[in-house]
Amino acid sequence: MKPLGKIGCFNTDPSSPPPEPEQKPCGLPMTILMGRKIVIEIAGTVDQLSKVLGATAGRAVIDKTGILGTYDMRLEFALDQSMPGLPEEPSEAPGVTLFTAIQEQLGLRLESTKGRVGRLVVKSVERPSDN
Numbered sequence: 001m002k003p004l005g006k007i008g009c010f011n012t013d014p015s016s017p018p019p020e021p022e023q024k025p026c027g028l029p030m031t032i033l034m035g036r037k038i039v040i041e042i043a044g045t046v047d048q049l050s051k052v053l054g055a056t057a058g059r060a061v062i063d064k065t066g067i068l069g070t071y072d073m074r075l076e077f078a079l080d081q082s083m084p085g086l087p088e089e090p091s092e093a094p095g096v097t098l099f100t101a102i103q104e105q106l107g108l109r110l111e112s113t114k115g116r117v118g119r120l121v122v123k124s125v126e127r128p129s130d131n
Contacts (some may be wrong), residue, residue, distance in 0.1 A: 002066060009043040009070055036079045037095055043072050064071045077101035
């Protein structure tokens with residue numbers, strides 16, 4: 001994990017000024033899937049990375065690092081059977097797991113704990129009325 005240079009990243013809000021030529025969008029990950037290997041690149045905060053990791057791992061990831069600022073982050077790891085939506089075949093792909101990659105490549109650590117997680121429950125759906 002390295003701090004972004006002078007160029008930094010740009011806000012994707014349409015009302016924001018246009019980006020510089022080499023800027024990356026803040027918080028929008030580029031995810032590349034190669035067989036059972038995944039590469040995630042993101043220019044943004046550790047909190048934004050935690051949201052991407054939560055979506056990838058299929059469970060809530062909460063940033064408790066206290067690290068502020070924007071960073072250029074790249075994470076490369078092998079998919080395993082504990083990740084949601086994968087077929088029931090054994091993984092032959094060599095590589096590190098998500099937990100190991102976060103520690104070795106970014107110097108961060110994921111800790112599994114129990115706690116409350118907010119959920120959105122949709123009780124009904126209706127078509128919009130003609131106004």
